[in-house]
Amino acid sequence: MQARGLLNGCALILLFIIQTATGDTRCIQKGGKCQENSIPCDNYQSGLCNGGRTRQCCISNQVADKRCMDKGGKCQQTSVSCSGAYRSGLCGGSASRKCCVPQSVFIISILASSGKLCTDANFQTVGRVVFGEARGETARGQLAVAYSIVNRINHSGYPNTLNAVVNQKTAGGAYQYETLGVAAHTKAWNVTKKGNTQEYKNAIKASSDALCGRVSDPTTCATDYCAYDPCSATNSNKYWTATNKIPIGRHYFVCRVKASG
Known part of the structure; x- marks a missing residue:
């Protein structure tokens, strides 16, 4: 009986070790x-x-820091001078610790990304978002919305493909780019596209400028925006810290870095 009890005890210990290792x-x-x-x-x-x-x-x-190093960058405090550009979400540590990508590497990365994103099909996809989200905005305001998609693709907190970013939904099932789910916006887009109107051309230009890297990002790194401030999109939370807040047109844009702690 003692031997059986000992075996049972050993079995339980072994099971605990296996469960812990698996978990x-x-x-x-x-x-x-x-x-x-x-x-x-x-x-x-x-x-x-x-x-x-x-x-x-x-x-x-x-x-x-491996994601930063894979991009040819180095993680450091943003108080340290960077010869290229800082990118968020690629480093461990505090929110002020970001990936410094040298200018030469940064340009190559942008060009490589542009080669994949700079297509007519993508202009249409992003153009629909720009039209719905920033119709009637200035060229700069529309460009900022288009760049939010590019920045999300390059951010660890979002999907890494254009279609996945554009079609991403909230926990409640709504599109994150809300106007994609509004039938009236889709109808208006189809009408303006068919008529090749100036509104259509403006949306396509903003999209192509961002996707092909023809015009620099007016927000630097924004992934989120809101028509008013504060709102959930422009506020920090336990996961992400909102930084670089900037008003452009009718929207407030923010970049997001991983929250410390």
């Missing part, structure tokens, strides 16, 4: 290690480890 897989796949969050660590992420709430995934800056 830690998502953390391990990210290059992290599950441990108690009382232990010093560069970056902790929750929801990736088995066990209690205090057991979290520790990811070192070296691992978290």
